[in-house]
Amino acid sequence: MILLQDKLFQRSEVHIDIEDRGFQFGDGIYEVIRVYNGKSFGMAEHMERLERSAKEIQIHLPYPIELLVERLNDLVRATNLKDGQIYIQITRGVFERMHHFPIHPQSTLVAYTKETVRPIDKMENGISAITTEDIRWLRCDIKSLNLLGNVLCKQQAKEANCEEAILIRGNTVTEGSSTNVFIIKEGTLFTHPANNYILNGITRNEIIQIAKSEYLPIKEEAFDKEMLLDADEVIVTSTTMEITPVTMINDHQIGSGERGPITKKLQMKFNEKVEEVQNATN
Structure with missing residues (x-):
């Protein structure tokens, strides 16, 4: 399962436009959150840093952090993740290729889970x-x-x-x-x-x-x-x-x-x- 914006989709259903600024410019931010026994570790701290990163490069989060945390928890449950990680990425969104910011950007949020064992x-x-x-x-x-x-x-x-x-x-x-x-x-x-x-x-x-x-x-x-x-x-x-x-x-x-x-x-x-x-x- 993939979280795209605020909804869960099967991986095969998710498509990102080639003109997404994350793809063309690396114009975005991300976090990796550890999950132990189906429970996230340091979620609040990761979300605080995500908000800070977004502010520093003037990316608007697509919806409030509280809702994002709910959706990430939904993703963990939907994928039955026990031990692993959540990857979340937010870009400035899709727009014709130009270096300066789009006038009315709509950010793109994608998240997925991955099983990983402790090293x-x-x-x-x-x-x-x-x-x-x-x-x-x-x-x-x-x-x-x-x-x-x-x-x-x-x-x-x-x-x-x-x-x-x-x-x-x-x-x-x-x-x-x-x-x-x-x-x-x-x-x-x-x-x-x-x-x-x-x-x-x-x-x-x-x-x-x-x-x-x-x-x-x-x-x-x-x-x-x-x-x-x-x-x-x-x-x-x-x-x-x-x-x-x-x-x-x-x-x-x-x-x-x-x-x-x-x-x-x-x-x-x-x-x-x-x-x-x-x-x-x-």
Whole structure:
């Protein structure tokens, strides 16, 4: 099933016009929302970020957020999704091709679900990464469809047999190609501040709140490649990757080369939040 505007359709019934601005310009925004045991995780936070992204690029949502949440929940039920994700995309709509905004745009909303399992093996055993130049635009705080820079960096990682590319702008580590990045040094967590150079991740904010509740020192400040490689622990976070340790970067071992104690603690506390959602009755 596909959610198109505010109604559910079979996938074969859904057709998007070739002049949709999302297709021609990447003129749109999106969110990916995790579902555990048929229940969404962080829906309110995702919707808040969706509204912010829409405002930043002047896209009008086709209907209120409250109704959108209802329709997304309908979609989860209609597809009988237990563990997976919801993908939602909103574009500026269909209009003859021109660079400036249409006079009276009618935005296009599409959403669908996908089954995905939690990456338990990666979360326990870690992944390898490379570093690469951050070649993206200067409004990374907007979750837009313009992901070509991310795609090229992720491809570099794949060609190096790695799971992620950690991006560096100048000499500052910003984030991963599809994740946020934390380093841990002598018990303190560091992560790039939430400004226009990074996407303020939903899981990123969960980690920050967990760290504060557990009295773990955390600094939202920029760090460089030298600090990254010298870290005791490195983790990447996202809706789909959750909290995943990075044990090798550019063939350089991070810390002990295994998941570290603070990473384990953060994962344990995050998993408690996941279990709350899984066990909720709604």
